[in-house]
Amino acid sequence: MRRAVQSLLLGLVALLLAACVGAPLRGTGDLGLVIERASGHVTLVNTSSRSAYARIGGLGDLSHASVVYSRDARYAFIFGRDGGLSKVDLLEARMVKRIIQSGNAIGGSISQDGRIVVAQNYTPGGIKAFDADTLELLSEVPAEYAPGRFSKVVGLADVPGNKFAYALFDGGEIWVSDFSDPKRPVTQRYPAGQQPYDGLVTPNGRHYLAGLFGEDGIALLDLWQPELGARKILEKYGRGEEKLPVFKMPHLRGWSVAAGRAWLPAIGRHEVLVADAATWQETGRVAVKGQPVFVMASPDGRQIWVNFAFPDNGWVQVIDTLSGKVVQTLQPGKAVLHMEFTPRGEAVWISARDDNRVLIYDTRSFRQLGSLAADAPSGIFFSSRAARIGF
């Protein structure tokens, strides 16, 4: 007993000493990063002080880069377009590891237990699993949907059970790979529809939705009852009318569910589609300024913020989920590419690529709270993503 107390005390002293020599101890809950797509940099930011605290370069081609966080919310895994996978330490503000994992990547996700980071690739089409500590390759699942034919993979999302759900753009299927044994993944396939362009899993991890480009509708797979297969919801939402051109593909993620409904971008229509998240029947649509790209619910689900494809990418609109109406139209800057809410949603950060600025708005008053310089900023990713299913 005495011994145990003694070693405990010793341990405490060591900790205190370490704290004295190193930087002061801090958490990462209010940290995040901004992708600077043109120059291969990321700027590390603090959402409490609304400022940048470091900048890291050498990350390759970051167009369309996306980020997931380790489960301790200390490390960011950055997936670059050029197949680069970089691990960045938010606390020490440095890159700890970088590998080139494929020729052409589009994003990634992290497993429920935090041990596996999975990248989704266009070429060669498929997914690859890496050890989250070492970035050592564990296994891969080529998206070979027919003999010798490989598909681009889109919409990768982690789902409970150390599984990942994703969709095959060319193959028209949803796949669910189980990484319970990380070196020997087991994959189930579900026919989904024509040209899935992205996917999402609902915040509770139950439903996987794949948006379809090649037909009007969204494929829905109930992961609690996958044996029922994928079915189509919001079918024929275009009512046979000619589609408007889509100058940028919309993005889906688990932020689409709010106030009991799913808020989804239409393809080729300037509308946000609304479906009941229990019955999946359409309950309404909201006319907006352009082709929606991100349709993002605030953390409390009260608001939906929408940005748009070229040429309407200077606008942002806000829908109130109670009235189902657009309540605010903003012009934050040129080429708005992304929006990210602070963990509890009092503010939203918006990147304006062609103004080289990130703008911070108050979500209640819609007043601008501040701004940050960044070189062609695109994605903004806060560490609060670490705790979310489907990211």
Add this chain to the structure above:
Amino acid sequence: MLTLLLLGCFALPAAAEPSAARQQELIHLVRQDCGSCHGMTLQGGLGPALLPATLADKPAEGLVATIIGGRPGTPMPPWHRFLAEDEAQWIVAKLMAGFPQ
């Protein structure tokens, strides 16, 4: 009249070069907005790579027609609202030669 004809002849193969300022806009459009599907480095994404090597054996007129009219049934949209034919020709020529930064 003759000069007009001559001008027309000369304009055909090289196409009317966009002004220097417009060229900058076109470069930005291709890298950034075409880049959302083809990649900022044009090495491909949802859309195929648009590099000299991948375009080498494709007829330029076909590529120009793809840019102006899009490819129905694929995500490649028509750009005629934003690009004149000669601007699309200029883009294709630059893509085939190696696109400026």
